[in-house]
Amino acid sequence: MLPLSPVLKTLPTYQPGRPIEEVARELGMPAENIIKVASNENPFGPSPLALAALQKAIAGVNLYPDGNAFYLKQKLAARLGVDPANLVLGNGSNEIIEFVGHALLAPDADIVVSQYCFAIYPIVAKMFGASVTVVPARNFGHDLPAMLRAITPRTRIVFVANPNNPTGTLVPREELIHFVNEVPADVLLVMDEAYLEFLSDPVDLVPLIRLGARKNLILMRTFSKIYGLAGLRIGYGLAAPELIAALEKIRQPFNANLLAQTAALAALDDDEHVRKTRQNNFSGLEFFQQAFRELQLEFVPSFANFILVRVGDGQKVFSAMQQLGVITRPMGGYQLPGWIRISIGTPKENERCLEALKKTCVPV
Numbered sequence: 001m002l003p004l005s006p007v008l009k010t011l012p013t014y015q016p017g018r019p020i021e022e023v024a025r026e027l028g029m030p031a032e033n034i035i036k037v038a039s040n041e042n043p044f045g046p047s048p049l050a051l052a053a054l055q056k057a058i059a060g061v062n063l064y065p066d067g068n069a070f071y072l073k074q075k076l077a078a079r080l081g082v083d084p085a086n087l088v089l090g091n092g093s094n095e096i097i098e099f100v101g102h103a104l105l106a107p108d109a110d111i112v113v114s115q116y117c118f119a120i121y122p123i124v125a126k127m128f129g130a131s132v133t134v135v136p137a138r139n140f141g142h143d144l145p146a147m148l149r150a151i152t153p154r155t156r157i158v159f160v161a162n163p164n165n166p167t168g169t170l171v172p173r174e175e176l177i178h179f180v181n182e183v184p185a186d187v188l189l190v191m192d193e194a195y196l197e198f199l200s201d202p203v204d205l206v207p208l209i210r211l212g213a214r215k216n217l218i219l220m221r222t223f224s225k226i227y228g229l230a231g232l233r234i235g236y237g238l239a240a241p242e243l244i245a246a247l248e249k250i251r252q253p254f255n256a257n258l259l260a261q262t263a264a265l266a267a268l269d270d271d272e273h274v275r276k277t278r279q280n281n282f283s284g285l286e287f288f289q290q291a292f293r294e295l296q297l298e299f300v301p302s303f304a305n306f307i308l309v310r311v312g313d314g315q316k317v318f319s320a321m322q323q324l325g326v327i328t329r330p331m332g333g334y335q336l337p338g339w340i341r342i343s344i345g346t347p348k349e350n351e352r353c354l355e356a357l358k359k360t361c362v363p364v
Contacts, residue, residue, distance in 0.1 A: 017036065038328050042226065048273065054263055069261050070084075082209055088236065090256070092233040100157060103247060104157055105124075106130065110131045110132070112133045113158075114142045114164070115134055116166065139169065141169030142160055142164065142169070151184060161192035185215070188218065209240065215243065219237065222235035226277050228277070229260070229264060292309055295358070297311065309340060
């Protein structure tokens with residue numbers, strides 16, 4: 001038997017939302033009869049500009065991509081008012097999480113996260129043998145003062161997703177600014193901003209990077225959500241050049257493939273696609289929140305592109321809705337067994353999801 005790392009014996013496996021094709025095979029149902037509102041994807045698909053750019057680029061996939069992503073970094077840097085040296089690209093922002101794990105974590109280290117945090121944070125920490133300090137949530141969101149108090153000399157990284165996945169909660173502006181300034185200089189603060197573009201007035205932390213004011217801060221962003229490029233896996237980190245240089249040593253060559261770079265470049269120019277997606281999301285959130293009030297279902301007010309709702313037995317309701325061709329996300333893996341998470345779809349998808357929920361859920 002191979003001498004596998006003992007860490008793997010207790011390392012949890014991340015369970016993604018189920019793909020439409022898999023459910024279609026399982027149910028013997030045509031894929032076009034199934035909707036997926038499970039993984040916080042863009043219901044309008046990719047930007048039309050990105051699709052057009054992909055068509056032109058696809059003939060070049062016999063060649064390796066630009067390993068330094070020169071043009072994408074230049075465009076991002078210009079939009080954000082930073083230097084390309086402040087940017088590192090990832091195979092999705094998930095890979096940035098792994099980068100910082102490689103750079104900072106070991107068996108004598110610790111990370112601090114909130115209860116109901118994104119599952120990958122503790123998984124990556126445990127992969128490197130590090131410990132995980134979980135701070136109880138406050139109203140399903142981050143209790144930042146308590147997270148500050150949880151930092152010890154062993155702490156290497158603090159993870160904060162804002163808005164948070166899977167709860168959709170948002171940290172109050174002044175509380176967040178205070179927290180960012182109070183995290184000790186020898187502890188890396190990872191701000192996961194995957195859902196930032198869905199906010200109408202987000203806290204802008206980029207000036208702290210631009211001015212070099214917080215060298216222990218990295219912002220993670222992605223093209224998977226509002227830009228609709230989840231299948232291409234492209235994200236980026238923003239941080240001080242010294243930290244970025246360290247992460248570049250860890251990054252695998254060509255981790256951002258040709259098509260991902262091409263689509264991301266084009267998507268950045270499609271402001272109309274972003275505006276349309278954001279407006280649909282605002283309307284969809286209000287649709288579900290009003291419906292849940294009428295059905296007397298408890299929910300967590302969301303600032304992201306999904307909503308968490310309490311349905312009694314989350315796994316049972318998930319399975320029953322799936323039988324009706326509607327894929328949601330059960331939350332048992334997040335210690336929320338009575339809840340499901342619903343991604344905002346098109347108006348038609350939202351209506352169908354709600355009808356399936358009504359047929360399968362009894363208010364608790």
